[in-house]
Amino acid sequence: MAGIPLFALGAVLLLVTILRKLFKRSPFSHVRGPPSPSWLYGHSFTTSRETDVGDLQFQWMHQYGSAWRMKDCFNKDSLWIVDPKAIQYVLQTSGYHFPRTAVGRHIARQFTGESILYVEGDDHARVRKIMNPAFNAAQLRSFLPLFTRSARKLTSKWRQRLQTAASPSDNVLNVNSWFTRTTLDVIGEAAYDYHCGALDEEENEVVDTYKDMFRDSVMYPSGATLLWRSLWPYIPDRLLRLTDYLPTREARRFRRTLNVINKLSKRLIAEKAQTCLERKDENLRDIMSILVKANHSENPKTRMKDKEMMSQMATFFLAGHETTASMLTWMLYELAKDQEYQSKMREEIALVRDRVSQRGDDEFTVADLDSMSFVIAGMKEAMRLHPIVYTMVRNAERDDVIPLSKPVRDVNGNVISEIPVSKDTIISLSLCGYNRLPEVWGKDARMWNPYRWMNNTGREKQINVGVYGNLLTFSGGVKACIGWRFTVIELQAICVELLENFEFAIPDDKPDIQRVPGGLMIPMIRGKPQLGSQMPLKVTPIERPQTMEA
Numbered sequence: 001m002a003g004i005p006l007f008a009l010g011a012v013l014l015l016v017t018i019l020r021k022l023f024k025r026s027p028f029s030h031v032r033g034p035p036s037p038s039w040l041y042g043h044s045f046t047t048s049r050e051t052d053v054g055d056l057q058f059q060w061m062h063q064y065g066s067a068w069r070m071k072d073c074f075n076k077d078s079l080w081i082v083d084p085k086a087i088q089y090v091l092q093t094s095g096y097h098f099p100r101t102a103v104g105r106h107i108a109r110q111f112t113g114e115s116i117l118y119v120e121g122d123d124h125a126r127v128r129k130i131m132n133p134a135f136n137a138a139q140l141r142s143f144l145p146l147f148t149r150s151a152r153k154l155t156s157k158w159r160q161r162l163q164t165a166a167s168p169s170d171n172v173l174n175v176n177s178w179f180t181r182t183t184l185d186v187i188g189e190a191a192y193d194y195h196c197g198a199l200d201e202e203e204n205e206v207v208d209t210y211k212d213m214f215r216d217s218v219m220y221p222s223g224a225t226l227l228w229r230s231l232w233p234y235i236p237d238r239l240l241r242l243t244d245y246l247p248t249r250e251a252r253r254f255r256r257t258l259n260v261i262n263k264l265s266k267r268l269i270a271e272k273a274q275t276c277l278e279r280k281d282e283n284l285r286d287i288m289s290i291l292v293k294a295n296h297s298e299n300p301k302t303r304m305k306d307k308e309m310m311s312q313m314a315t316f317f318l319a320g321h322e323t324t325a326s327m328l329t330w331m332l333y334e335l336a337k338d339q340e341y342q343s344k345m346r347e348e349i350a351l352v353r354d355r356v357s358q359r360g361d362d363e364f365t366v367a368d369l370d371s372m373s374f375v376i377a378g379m380k381e382a383m384r385l386h387p388i389v390y391t392m393v394r395n396a397e398r399d400d401v402i403p404l405s406k407p408v409r410d411v412n413g414n415v416i417s418e419i420p421v422s423k424d425t426i427i428s429l430s431l432c433g434y435n436r437l438p439e440v441w442g443k444d445a446r447m448w449n450p451y452r453w454m455n456n457t458g459r460e461k462q463i464n465v466g467v468y469g470n471l472l473t474f475s476g477g478v479k480a481c482i483g484w485r486f487t488v489i490e491l492q493a494i495c496v497e498l499l500e501n502f503e504f505a506i507p508d509d510k511p512d513i514q515r516v517p518g519g520l521m522i523p524m525i526r527g528k529p530q531l532g533s534q535m536p537l538k539v540t541p542i543e544r545p546q547t548m549e550a
């Protein structure tokens, strides 16, 4: 019986702590920002239901400058930044003092287990160090034949389908769903040496479990979910883990996916460990084999527990397919709108193809792909306009001061060049906002203009923030995307193969494409969410002298 008063006391203390933290006045209440539409939800409802990802952020950045104040649930202040110096400070200079938020970490844990997306501080640095060798340049170059082979398989499927097209409308393909299957096959093989068979439409539980996962779990959270999640930072970790078993839409979807992936990972890790023990692993280059090999080395610092390893594997599946597929989708969408640039890319590819043939080779090397400046510029411009991860949220681990490169005006009209934040302040980094900042990308920052990448004048003056093209698409600093080089080579290989074989155009009925906020920037047809991710494009085969089949 003594347990009940003790439990009640614990609950009251927890409630008092939550209320004190929730209603503490922030030290940046003088920073300007949009009026809050609701005391209860703040802007959380509005931002999670934005019609087109980024539009509100672009509007606020135009109105308030490179930093502004918003309201979270229960009227709590949070800070939004697009300023390069502020972003550099949060991601790089002081990276480990701005961990991922409790909400971000626990959602990642539900998706992947205690993976690199969940752990923080020394644990994160340790895991990252173990994983880095699996993503070095030589290792990634060895994946190029896999990328090319998968792209060829896609080409061959499309050619077969288009050959039998009875009417012009049959030439319209939902490229997004094809890309999702292609990139799933790629990551299955690259990360695990595992055959998903997604492009062949084979029955496979991995393919099934990831289908529309983001739409079914994190898209359009309910008001109750938003309120509940806003309390997570104050709930002890162990208690929060119990919520994994709640019968909510999200928890059920996460559990189902993670169970499937964990079962597979467990089996594959055991098989690879056996191969490693039998010393038959010399030629295995998939990411999992590299991690298993490191686990069997003498050095205890390179080892991960099996459970840890399983969680990293779930991360690669999660982080490594839908992201790349969406990126490719948005890129082709832009190229379909800009026929002239698309042709320029194709001409460039043909020139490099001639060079490769003259030297007696059939295949492009990474150096050949890197020499295609039109292709690279098109890719970077698509990444700039369509960062698939459009916002990242961090939590100030201590009282701090965020510097700004471009001062903003506060509510009293004073110019401020730094913003004080208190411990536990939530800071949102608008990746899509930064990627369209006129101060960084020029007056036409909102427009598609791949030529901006041809002329690098002024680039050296930019504040260093992101790992690729100084964009924030792959983030930057201590937790920048570990797979960015992998993605770049994969995109180059697939894009080049597709442009050699097909022309892409917007379909005649000009579907209205919406950037839906669903964890990632999901392409959908406006008014037709029931169709899931959609990017219909008109695809016309190009007759080539000798077509290379899969």
Ligand code: HEM
Binding pocket: 100, 116, 117, 128, 315, 316, 319, 320, 321, 323, 324, 327, 387, 388, 389, 392, 393, 472, 473, 474, 475, 478, 479, 480, 481, 482, 483, 484, 486, 487
């Ligand atoms: C277009 C494709 C991709 C985009 C736009 C992208 C974007 C990002 C971003 C923005 C982050 C930082 C998230 C945060 O800090 O909260 C991240 C982290 C990460 N990404 Fe990617 N990613 C892509 C592809 C990949 C691929 C192909 C892999 C693996 C093969 C991968 C593995 C990871 C991992 C493991 C992390 C966590 C890194 C850490 O915490 O140290 N990503 N990615």
